[in-house]
Amino acid sequence: MGLEAKLTQDGFFTTKIDAIIEWSRKNSVWPMPMGISCCAIEMMAAGDPKYDIARFGSEVMRFTPRQCDLMIVAGTVTYKMSHVVRKIYDQMPDPKWVIAMGACTSSGGMYRSYSVVQGIDQFLPVDVYVAGCPPRPDNLLNALIQLQEKIGRTKAREFGDIKLPELTVIQNN
Amino acid sequence: MATLKENISFKLKEKFPEINFEISEFREEVTILFNKKNIVEVCHFLKEDEELQYKLCEDITAIDWAKRGDRYSVVYHIFSLKNNTRLALKVNVDESDCSVDSVSSIWRTANWHERETYDMYGITFNNHPDLRRMYMPEEFEYYPLKKDFPLLGIPGSLPLPKK
Numbered sequence: 001m002g003l004e005a006k007l008t009q010d011g012f013f014t015t016k017i018d019a020i021i022e023w024s025r026k027n028s029v030w031p032m033p034m035g036i037s038c039c040a041i042e043m044m045a046a047g048d049p050k051y052d053i054a055r056f057g058s059e060v061m062r063f064t065p066r067q068c069d070l071m072i073v074a075g076t077v078t079y080k081m082s083h084v085v086r087k088i089y090d091q092m093p094d095p096k097w098v099i100a101m102g103a104c105t106s107s108g109g110m111y112r113s114y115s116v117v118q119g120i121d122q123f124l125p126v127d128v129y130v131a132g133c134p135p136r137p138d139n140l141l142n143a144l145i146q147l148q149e150k151i152g153r154t155k156a157r158e159f160g161d162i163k164l165p166e167l168t169v170i171q172n173n
Numbered sequence: 174m175a176t177l178k179e180n181i182s183f184k185l186k187e188k189f190p191e192i193n194f195e196i197s198e199f200r201e202e203v204t205i206l207f208n209k210k211n212i213v214e215v216c217h218f219l220k221e222d223e224e225l226q227y228k229l230c231e232d233i234t235a236i237d238w239a240k241r242g243d244r245y246s247v248v249y250h251i252f253s254l255k256n257n258t259r260l261a262l263k264v265n266v267d268e269s270d271c272s273v274d275s276v277s278s279i280w281r282t283a284n285w286h287e288r289e290t291y292d293m294y295g296i297t298f299n300n301h302p303d304l305r306r307m308y309m310p311e312e313f314e315y316y317p318l319k320k321d322f323p324l325l326g327i328p329g330s331l332p333l334p335k336k
Contacts (some may be wrong), residue, residue, distance in 0.1 A: 117333065
């Protein structure tokens, strides 16, 4: 097909460390399903064989934040719940991303009310907003593709607190 | 055959001749209005009477009339499994003495219904075993279903996590 055909010719290939890290990061985004209300049903549908989020390398829904790169906040976030969402987000290892799925999460939606946070960007850095009430699974997949493009544009070494291994130059004598 | 309203009216007046009951009917739903100081004994009678047996307390809530003399009404919806009939009990509560006696000793489920009413309207229930807030955080200072509470809340009254 592609890579293996090349590799059988030379047995190796050259690339930049940034490129290979970006490529592997963006094709294995592990989501933390933060399903709070009805959007969560559509998020589950995105994982089923019909829509199949596995096509984009994100089928590994971990129910612990410590193994996740992406938090999909799917549902109405109340002020009481906001502390829980933030606590879970804080437990995710860097680098991490957030998708705000649906109208409630992005802006409070139809809950223009004293108890609902009018958009989770008041306490979380959001990368992609998904429109819809609830959004269809295709819409969530589109958001994931957008996020992958964003991850692809990010330089791996922009995350300063993550140590990359020191590379030694092999000298051929 | 006597209607529900006639039957209830007869039984209550027989048992409590000194209490003034205002009994009204709207679309086959009977509502009884009386003084709040009698709430516990009336509820006890309605539950324990052999013929009535209002053993299920479906809901307790309140109404904020905003500009009326007695500002609030506390409403009890009770159901008789034996007769398959519903009753609504209403007592008026004024803002100056914003409390009613708790009926949680009669119906256990009233415990949480009364907590919810306290949380939303600020009406306290005397002798309640555990009168804490139900939905809003403990440290919240307002009562959101009061008519003078703004729809979008009071900015800064509910803390958000730091960004």
